[in-house]
Amino acid sequence: MEIKHLYGFGPFQIDSARRLLQRDRQQVPLSTKAFEALLLLVRNSDRLVEKDELMRALWPDTVVEENNLSQSISAIRKALGDSSQEQRYIETVPGWGYRFAAKVTIISDAKSAEVIRSHELPAHRSDYKSLITGVAVVTVLIAAAVFYFLSLGRRQLYGSRQPGNSQVSSPRRSIAVLGFENLSNDKKDEWLSTALSEMLSTELAAGDTLRIVSGEDVARAKTEIHWRDTGTLAKDTLQRIHRNLGSELLILGSYTAIGDESRRQIRLDLRLENAMSGDLIAEIAESGPEGNLFDVVSRAGIRLRQKLGLSDLSPDEVVVVSKSLPSNPRAAQLYSDGLAKLRVFDAIGARDKLLKAVALEPDYPLAHSALTDAWSVLGYDAKAEEEARKAFQLSKTLSPEDRLSVEGRYRVATHDWTKAVEVYSTILALFPDDLDYGLRLASSQTAAARAHDALTTLDRLRHFSLPAGNDPRIDLEVSRAWNSLGDFKQMDVALAGAVRNAETDGAQLLLARARNQQCFVWRFLGEQQKAINGCREAQRIYSAAGDRGGEADTLRLLADVISDSDVPGAMLFYQQSLSVQREIGHLSGQAIVLNELAIQYSTRGDHTDAKKFFRQARAIFQQLGNRVSATGMMINIGHELGSEGRLEEARKMYQRTSDDAVALGNKDIEGLATVDIAQLDQSEGNLDHAQLLFQQARELFTAVDDKAQLTNAINGLGEIVMLKGDFDTAQKLFEDALAVRRSAYQTVPAAETQLDLALLSLEKSAATAELEAGVRQAVDVFRHDKAIDDEAVSTALLARILLSRGRAAEALAMAQHATLLSTKADVSARLSAAVNIARIHQATDQTIGTQVLANLKSTIAQARKLGYFETELQGRLTLAEIEMKSGAPTRGRIDLDAVRKDATNRGFTVIARKAASNNG
Numbered sequence: 001m002e003i004k005h006l007y008g009f010g011p012f013q014i015d016s017a018r019r020l021l022q023r024d025r026q027q028v029p030l031s032t033k034a035f036e037a038l039l040l041l042v043r044n045s046d047r048l049v050e051k052d053e054l055m056r057a058l059w060p061d062t063v064v065e066e067n068n069l070s071q072s073i074s075a076i077r078k079a080l081g082d083s084s085q086e087q088r089y090i091e092t093v094p095g096w097g098y099r100f101a102a103k104v105t106i107i108s109d110a111k112s113a114e115v116i117r118s119h120e121l122p123a124h125r126s127d128y129k130s131l132i133t134g135v136a137v138v139t140v141l142i143a144a145a146v147f148y149f150l151s152l153g154r155r156q157l158y159g160s161r162q163p164g165n166s167q168v169s170s171p172r173r174s175i176a177v178l179g180f181e182n183l184s185n186d187k188k189d190e191w192l193s194t195a196l197s198e199m200l201s202t203e204l205a206a207g208d209t210l211r212i213v214s215g216e217d218v219a220r221a222k223t224e225i226h227w228r229d230t231g232t233l234a235k236d237t238l239q240r241i242h243r244n245l246g247s248e249l250l251i252l253g254s255y256t257a258i259g260d261e262s263r264r265q266i267r268l269d270l271r272l273e274n275a276m277s278g279d280l281i282a283e284i285a286e287s288g289p290e291g292n293l294f295d296v297v298s299r300a301g302i303r304l305r306q307k308l309g310l311s312d313l314s315p316d317e318v319v320v321v322s323k324s325l326p327s328n329p330r331a332a333q334l335y336s337d338g339l340a341k342l343r344v345f346d347a348i349g350a351r352d353k354l355l356k357a358v359a360l361e362p363d364y365p366l367a368h369s370a371l372t373d374a375w376s377v378l379g380y381d382a383k384a385e386e387e388a389r390k391a392f393q394l395s396k397t398l399s400p401e402d403r404l405s406v407e408g409r410y411r412v413a414t415h416d417w418t419k420a421v422e423v424y425s426t427i428l429a430l431f432p433d434d435l436d437y438g439l440r441l442a443s444s445q446t447a448a449a450r451a452h453d454a455l456t457t458l459d460r461l462r463h464f465s466l467p468a469g470n471d472p473r474i475d476l477e478v479s480r481a482w483n484s485l486g487d488f489k490q491m492d493v494a495l496a497g498a499v500r501n502a503e504t505d506g507a508q509l510l511l512a513r514a515r516n517q518q519c520f521v522w523r524f525l526g527e528q529q530k531a532i533n534g535c536r537e538a539q540r541i542y543s544a545a546g547d548r549g550g551e552a553d554t555l556r557l558l559a560d561v562i563s564d565s566d567v568p569g570a571m572l573f574y575q576q577s578l579s580v581q582r583e584i585g586h587l588s589g590q591a592i593v594l595n596e597l598a599i600q601y602s603t604r605g606d607h608t609d610a611k612k613f614f615r616q617a618r619a620i621f622q623q624l625g626n627r628v629s630a631t632g633m634m635i636n637i638g639h640e641l642g643s644e645g646r647l648e649e650a651r652k653m654y655q656r657t658s659d660d661a662v663a664l665g666n667k668d669i670e671g672l673a674t675v676d677i678a679q680l681d682q683s684e685g686n687l688d689h690a691q692l693l694f695q696q697a698r699e700l701f702t703a704v705d706d707k708a709q710l711t712n713a714i715n716g717l718g719e720i721v722m723l724k725g726d727f728d729t730a731q732k733l734f735e736d737a738l739a740v741r742r743s744a745y746q747t748v749p750a751a752e753t754q755l756d757l758a759l760l761s762l763e764k765s766a767a768t769a770e771l772e773a774g775v776r777q778a779v780d781v782f783r784h785d786k787a788i789d790d791e792a793v794s795t796a797l798l799a800r801i802l803l804s805r806g807r808a809a810e811a812l813a814m815a816q817h818a819t820l821l822s823t824k825a826d827v828s829a830r831l832s833a834a835v836n837i838a839r840i841h842q843a844t845d846q847t848i849g850t851q852v853l854a855n856l857k858s859t860i861a862q863a864r865k866l867g868y869f870e871t872e873l874q875g876r877l878t879l880a881e882i883e884m885k886s887g888a889p890t891r892g893r894i895d896l897d898a899v900r901k902d903a904t905n906r907g908f909t910v911i912a913r914k915a916a917s918n919n920g
Contacts (some may be wrong), residue, residue, distance in 0.1 A: 203301030219343035235278035379588020382625025417448035645827035685869030725909035
């Protein structure tokens with residue numbers, strides 16, 4: 001196998017593709033920045049690299065002090081055993097920069113003179129952990145998309161400018177209704193603050209001459225800036241609100257309820273203020289009977305519009321304003337209470353209030369729309385879809401803008417992303433200065449697999465006038481678009497921008513979202529400590545804000561990050577996350593955590609508990625009506641059955657999954673199930689059918705542009721054609737899969753493909769030092785990620801390579817270690833390791849012990865019983881070779897001929913050739 005981008009100097013090697021520094025083939029740890037600096041110096045060893053060039057390359061989008069570079073150089077010197085006094089590798093040129101002092105060679109495929117043909121292709125090795133984790137990631141991303149839409153707010157509006165041009169003429173002024181202080185001090189009247197704010201916002205929005213900041217964004221800012229509803233606010237608080245919301249004008253004030261229940265009067269006092277200067281523009285007071293709340297707000301609205309120089313409302317606009325709350329007073333109160341609870345993360349409380357509101361006034365569309373949000377937050381996709389459909393059907397009485405907004409939510413709830421893109425494109429064309437609708441359009445484009453369109457939309461939003469153009473949500477959405485394209489480096493850049501802008505705006509909850517996503521990205525980039533720090537900051541912010549859902553999700557993500565190094569700590573965080581999810585009633589969140597817990601048990605070889613938790617997660621998704629995620633869980637359950645050697649049960653589970661996915665029209669899950677069935681066919685010796693299924697899966701993943709899962713189909717095809725003896729095609733397929741897996745930071749799947757390439761190299765030529773080093777690196781990856789099945793198989797392969805290179809004693813010790821590992825692995829890996837240990841003994845021992853022979857025969861029998869035809873063939877081939885060597889050549893020739901015939905009939909060309917060659 002050709003090794004590309006491998007640089008050597010002294011006892012060190014740098015593998016740029018794998019991003020590894022090694023000394024005598026042992027990995028030397030280096031931080032990401034230090035490694036990048038070393039690689040840059042090595043690649044430019046023929047010249048002086050100036051400090052400015054290094055800093056621009058290492059921190060392209062960040063201004064850092066020179067001390068950061070000095071720390072990286074110091075870390076490199078420490079790793080290389082260098083020092084500032086003894087500069088064997090890194091030479092400092094004072095005032096200028098650094099030069100790499102040692103001689104650098106580019107290592108190619110140096111062939112070893114030792115030639116021993118490989119005797120064994122691998123027992124089938126599925127991409128086990130990556131697949132079950134993949135379903136969890138899909139689930140999390142769906143949940144994140146829903147949360148993103150709910151957190152956008154409803155009507156955040158800003159002025160805009162085109163790139164390179166001045167601002168658009170007559171930009172609309174923005175105004176935020178901050179809420180009102182309850183002077184009556186009676187908690188039962190607190191709903192009036194939300195009701196008055198909603199009615200007044202609708203009154204001022206009529207005519208589309210003002211830009212209204214949504215109630216959701218006002219609630220977020222209130223949490224972040226920590227002001228309470230009051231009749232007046234200090235100037236510095238007003239300015240902070242302006243930076244956070246981007247609003248020029250603010251309305252605040254108070255209300256009081258006077259009189260007994262039968263004749264209560266409401267007095268409303270308003271203040272209109274300039275957010276930037278703090279100047280008072282107008283004070284307005286109105287009062288009237290509580291039963292005529294609309295009249296009170298209408299009179300106040302008329303006076304406000306006059307102060308702002310706006311025209312009076314038309315009769316049609318008056319009707320729209322009158323319908324901004326339910327006509328039933330009790331329903332209006334419940335709806336207002338529900339909105340308020342939804343905005344402070346109390347989805348259960350919001351759901352309960354809104355259910356009562358729609359029961360009292362079932363024809364009020366906005367209550368159904370709000371109930372859609374509550375059900376979505378709690379994970380009830382089917383119920384959310386039902387409420388969204390009702391809201392859409394009832395939306396004819398709303399203004400054109402609100403009708404489109406309600407339809408957009410309906411399309412999102414039903415995951416009809418193509419229609420959602422159409423709706424938000426239409427509404428953005430009507431309101432081109434509306435940042436919120438631009439963000440919704442971009443999010444829908446990303447979900448519709450049109451990430452490049454989303455990036456174009458977001459670039460347009462960046463040209464909105466400040467502060468809108470620096471809104472952190474733009475960078476957050478850019479990150480989501482790059483996530484869908486699998487580019488974690490670009491995600492990292494976008495999230496850094498989101499953090500900067502959120503800190504500037506004082507937008508703590510947006511900062512928490514950015515830190516949460518940085519935690520996710522840094523984990524994939526291998527920067528664990530940064531990931532931990534990001535998660536902890538997000539958790540702290542969410543906890544302080546009372547966002548228990550955000551806190552629970554961050555705890556789960558933190559558990560993911562440390563699960564590679566601290567399993568007990570990870571399990572504790574998973575349990576804490578699950579506890580919070582149960583406390584807040586977030587069922588889909590519970591299912592996601594249960595899935596992650598199941599993965600941990602599966603990784604440790606506890607398939608009984610893994611199945612239990614997967615089934616609990618599936619039951620929750622079924623309860624929620626989330627058929628997609630429930631179907632995905634069946635894939636995971638099938639993996640556990642397969643790991644126990646229950647292949648027929650696993651096949652039935654995968655077939656059920658495939659059938660359900662077809663009924664759902666979900667090609668992604670259909671593709672996953674098809675890959676799993678193909679892998680079973682491969683294990684059972686049905687190579688032609690397995691090849692057909694892998695090709696079908698390839699087409700399914702291509703249709704939905706799922707590049708990550710596409711590599712499973714491509715890699716599977718590579719294994720099939722390799723077994724059939726078509727090495728050139730196999731090489732191309734493996735290289736294609738490896739390129740995508742590396743670019744997407746899929747470390748375990750990439751290492752699995754490296755093993756396949758190593759096996760192919762052994763079949764084509766000799767074992768080399770570079771080949772041994774590559775397999776050792778793969779073993780390290782599997783050990784680090786606790787992929788015990790892969791570690792057992794790769795350790796056995798390493799034993800064969802050592803044997804091929806003439807190091808018999810090391811090979812035997814490594815094979816014994818593989819056997820020990822396989823006791824914790826699944827049945828397939830265990831049987832494969834048993835064949836390997838027998839083969840190592842066959843190659844190294846003059847006489848084969850009776851126990852080794854008995855173990856091999858038992859392995860062959862068990863493989864035949866369970867249906868692992870490929871492993872059975874490998875075992876029979878090994879047994880026949882032992883017979884030929886140990887004085888039973890007649891029996892050996894008969895068995896070799898039987899292996900040749902069976903292998904030929906099933907298409908195992910490579911094994912058939914070996915049997916024929918050994919019988920010659």
